[in-house]
Amino acid sequence: MAEFPPELRYLKSHEWAKQQGDVVVVGISDHAQDALGDVVYVELPEVKAECQAGDEIAVVESVKAASDIYAPVAGTVIEVNAMLEDSPELVNEQPYADGWFFKIKMSDSSADEGLLTAEQYQALCEAEEH
């Protein structure tokens, strides 16, 4: 069974977001990595890139398909996960830990209020499967 850590927030498009002060760490959910299959490449955003919530900001390529990654909040990219360059499999192995994608410094600290809770997101995933 896929894991849905309750402390995280989620997007319908299967990203997770973890708020740490005014910084949000972003990755893809366990459900998403399982559906994608082995991840072979992640095209990450440039550090200092600015984004609006909902912008296509990265691409994850698995053995199966290329999928867009959307910014969960507006802000500026301050760090990307360089480990993914040589070890894209971290996205499959540790989707909520070493498999994170990038960090955004929020331009509006209340910006993540529209995201889904773990419970809401899990319900969405289960509905997709049926």
Add this chain to the structure above:
Amino acid sequence: MGKKTPLFERHKSLGAKMADFGGWDMPIHYGSQIEEHHAVRREAGVFDVSHMTVVELHGSGGLAYLDRLLANDIGRVKNFGQAMYSAMLNESGGILDDLIVYATGDPYLVVVNCATREKDLAWMRQVAAGYECEVVERPDFAILAVQGPRAVEKVKSILGRELFGANPVGKDRVALIESLKVFQGGWCDGWFISRTGYTGEKGVEIILPEDQAVTLWDSLLEAGIRPIGLGARDTLRLEAGMNLYGNDMNESVTPHESFMGNTVVLEGRDFIGADALRKQSAHDELIGLVMAGRGVVRAHYPVFSNGAQVGETTSGAFSPTLGKSIALARVSATSANMTVGIRGKMQAVECVNPPFVRNGKQVYKPRKT
């Protein structure tokens, strides 16, 4: 719900991710497609390919019929049981399907793709009307492909034990495998075993009665042979430079546009599509592409030569063996400056002649432009 092979419950209990494939519920992977790919390149793996369509050609006119039906020349096949790869063409020279025929006399044994089954059977029966030849589908067969550098030795070790009753049968099957040349098959007590495959590795394909498939499957897994899904089958065949019908060829292209010119024998022959091929002059070509940079080339990406679009990719994937992306592309021209457009960005690619990988090793060579 789609059609199920005799191994459907085995796939489910192994935790396979299942998906529809030509109307069949088939395993895509059992956890990690990349690990499965490496298992076939380095050790041995088994594929359930029972969805593929097995056809027998009964009657004394099989040879004459195949000479008319196929672009490749069955008359050149001399050894009993030798396999021949061929395209089956329409009158325009377009590829209806690609297939393997085993020169087993009456009945000949033919394996065609499952996605084209109905079209193929209708066409084959239509052509057969003029010959002493009856096209008989054999849906009662299962097919297991065992592939990899250790595949043959492991299959022999299993068959040498007491399996399926009396051991003499197993010994006969081992003797059959030992007698077969690469790309040759033969019957033994209801099984057709051939030294063929779709991976670029050594191995065997076993066509057997469907009620024996589970027993053989379980024995293969017990011997340490890994189950492999259709996901890895696709990357293995692409690395091996083997076309996939529906991707790399279809009814709108000829064998010469599909890197299959060496499977066409025109001289002195009158097969369906031959006249159209004789009239074909300048045509596109199917080539291999290797991308040095990061990213993944997939099917239907635009291909450019000196900045002008010359075609598109027909198959593309990340090659686990090479650690970079490879593709097949149908193009009207090549040059030293080839690129592929990936989400609007140009990525440099090298033009090569397939195959990319054989027997676990990189083998591709730069293509002369």
